[in-house]
Every structure is written in structure tokens, then in C-alpha cells.
Amino acid sequence: MFQLNDEFLKELGLDQLPEEQRKPFLQHIYSELELRVGERLSQGMSDAQLEEFSGIIDKRPGAVDDFLARHVPDLMQDPMFQRLVQVSGVPMDDPRLRDEFAATKWLEVNRPDYRDVVAAVLDELKREIVANRDVILAADSAASQAAA
Structure with a gap:
């Protein structure tokens, strides 16, 4: 079982994400994962x-x-x-x-394969996040500077 936490962010190279951005970012990831898994599981039902x-x-x-x-x-x-x-x-x-x-x-x-579907969708999402890591960190850095 996976957990969306600081260890997850570290795995993705996002451990520099400001503290105030971590929880909203993880909530967004959870919502996106839930949506994508739901879409994938519903196919063929x-x-x-x-x-x-x-x-x-x-x-x-x-x-x-x-x-x-x-x-x-x-x-x-x-x-x-x-x-x-x-x-x-x-x-x-x-x-x-x-x-x-x-x-x-x-x-x-x-859907006896649901655990496999969750794992596959999570891997896809991780790859997307890693591919956009610099953009994510730059956006959070720009938001932090604008707020200062």
C-alpha cells in the first residue's frame, strides 16, 4: 500500500516543496489518482x-x-x-x-485486478510528475516570491 506523504514527495524529487504547498499538492495528487483510477476501472463495466x-x-x-x-x-x-x-x-x-x-x-x-490498476495509474502519475518536476518547483518558487 502506498502513502501520499513526505516520503512520496522525496521519491519524486519534490522534497524541496515548501511546507505550505505540500498538503495541497498531495491532496491534488490524491484527487487526480482517484479520478484516473475510477475512469480506468469503469472501462468495460x-x-x-x-x-x-x-x-x-x-x-x-x-x-x-x-x-x-x-x-x-x-x-x-x-x-x-x-x-x-x-x-x-x-x-x-x-x-x-x-x-x-x-x-x-x-x-x-x-474488478479483481483493481490493485494492479491502482499501481499502474500511480506509476503513470509519478512519471508525469517527475517529468514536470522543474516546472512544479519553479511555479511554487514563483508563488512564494510573489507572496513575499
């Missing part, structure tokens, strides 16, 4: 699949429950769910945990 996933992500009433009833009828005993509870430290009955699990399980059922 049926309208019904997209509608079902949308219901889970948007927490439409009944969507998570319906999906889990079909695919993980014994949720509390599911080893993957139990690991999620253990790692997160969140109580088993927390609806946020159930929603997160349902989204991940949906991807596992409908």
Missing part, C-alpha cells in the same frame, strides 16, 4: 455494475446491505472484515467500516 458501485460509494439506502447479503452473508465472521476491524481499530458495528469493506469487496468481485 456494464451500466448495472456502475450503478451498483455508485450506490455503495454514495451510501444509497440499502445498497451496501443488498451487496453484502449477496456476497458476504456472514460479514462479522469474514476473515477479511475481521482483519479490517483489527487494523483500523474501529468497532465492528461501525457503519463506516462496513461501507468501506463493501466498496473494497465490490471491487474484488467485479
Whole structure:
């Protein structure tokens, strides 16, 4: 699992990025990654699949429950769910945990290659950032000088 943090910036050669620019830049990268992964994962999916996933992500009433009833009828005993509870430290009955699990399980059922897709898109994004590193640093330097 990757993390968008100072170590990520260092890996990209952007560790000189001013402190006040780091969080907004990382948030932008996260949003861009989420958008691109979503686009890539949706390719080849049926309208019904997209509608079902949308219901889970948007927490439409009944969507998570319906999906889990079909695919993980014994949720509390599911080893993957139990690991999620253990790692997160969140109580088993927390609806946020159930929603997160349902989204991940949906991807596992409908796009078992989703981890590979995320990794590929992240690598593409990293290459783009590295190719534009000087422009990014120059823009941030110019913005800092203008603010001074």
C-alpha cells in the first residue's frame, strides 16, 4: 500500500516543496489518482455494475446491505472484515467500516485486478510528475516570491 506523504514527495524529487504547498499538492495528487483510477476501472463495466458501485460509494439506502447479503452473508465472521476491524481499530458495528469493506469487496468481485490498476495509474502519475518536476518547483518558487 502506498502513502501520499513526505516520503512520496522525496521519491519524486519534490522534497524541496515548501511546507505550505505540500498538503495541497498531495491532496491534488490524491484527487487526480482517484479520478484516473475510477475512469480506468469503469472501462468495460456494464451500466448495472456502475450503478451498483455508485450506490455503495454514495451510501444509497440499502445498497451496501443488498451487496453484502449477496456476497458476504456472514460479514462479522469474514476473515477479511475481521482483519479490517483489527487494523483500523474501529468497532465492528461501525457503519463506516462496513461501507468501506463493501466498496473494497465490490471491487474484488467485479474488478479483481483493481490493485494492479491502482499501481499502474500511480506509476503513470509519478512519471508525469517527475517529468514536470522543474516546472512544479519553479511555479511554487514563483508563488512564494510573489507572496513575499
